[in-house]
Amino acid sequence: MDPNAANDDFYEQIKPRLHRRIGREVRLAHRILDLGCGSCDLVRYLAASYGQEVTGVDISDGSFPSRRHTADGSHYHCLKRDAAHLTFAKDGSADAIVSMWAMHEMAKPEAILREAHRILRPGGEIFIIDFPRDSLAQQLWNEDYYRPGEIEALLRNAGFEQVQGRVIEQEQVMWVRGYRPRSRTGES
Numbered sequence: 001m002d003p004n005a006a007n008d009d010f011y012e013q014i015k016p017r018l019h020r021r022i023g024r025e026v027r028l029a030h031r032i033l034d035l036g037c038g039s040c041d042l043v044r045y046l047a048a049s050y051g052q053e054v055t056g057v058d059i060s061d062g063s064f065p066s067r068r069h070t071a072d073g074s075h076y077h078c079l080k081r082d083a084a085h086l087t088f089a090k091d092g093s094a095d096a097i098v099s100m101w102a103m104h105e106m107a108k109p110e111a112i113l114r115e116a117h118r119i120l121r122p123g124g125e126i127f128i129i130d131f132p133r134d135s136l137a138q139q140l141w142n143e144d145y146y147r148p149g150e151i152e153a154l155l156r157n158a159g160f161e162q163v164q165g166r167v168i169e170q171e172q173v174m175w176v177r178g179y180r181p182r183s184r185t186g187e188s
């Protein structure tokens with residue numbers, strides 16, 4: 001696959017591999033939240049593969065599937081919500097939070113990551129996967145993309161620790177992770 005060929009098939013083709021990679025990372029988490037879930041493909045994949053309790057939120061429900069069950073009957077949730085205001089989610093109610101190809105579209109990233117920090121349990125992990133600036137995505141869609149260091153700074157400012165960003169998939173995808181710290185009293 002040649003990422004230099006300005007062809008959006010590149011991203012469609014790597015999508016299943018990214019889902020598997022995310023799945024391996026969050027396989028031990030029971031409650032997962034996907035921010036900017038779009039058509040809920042990742043939500044469905046995680047619910048089907050690991051039987052987790054997975055909820056996707058998106059500011060638009062235009063791409064939501066009408067059926068919210070995997071082939072084996074596991075239910076998953078897709079909710080129309082702004083990720084900056086997730087009042088339905090209690091403090092510490094997610095074991096992992098993921099967001100794929102969505103952060104660059106989100107108008108209030110600081111507010112969204114503060115909300116993610118509130119909802120993630122202490123010790124839980126967040127994964128932000130997006131197109132990096134100057135990637136093939138920029139040639140294809142010319143949106144305003146972040147550099148990994150910018151997402152790292154946003155995560156640290158929101159209170160996450162052990163933040164690490166890298167570029168993968170022939171440098172066409174940015175992968176940034178961080179943890180919500182455990183409290184000093186050892187709360188987990």
Ligand SMILES: C[S@@+](CC[C@H](N)C(=O)[O-])C[C@H]1O[C@@H](n2cnc3c(N)ncnc32)[C@H](O)[C@@H]1O
Pocket residue numbers: 035036037038039041042057058059060081082083084099100101102105106107108
């Ligand atoms: C490029 S799509 C990616 C969808 C999906 N995550 C995927 O991997 O295909 C970005 C999504 O972010 C959603 N979005 C943008 N701002 C949002 C916000 N404030 N809260 C929730 N979703 C938002 C858009 O509606 C859109 O569905």
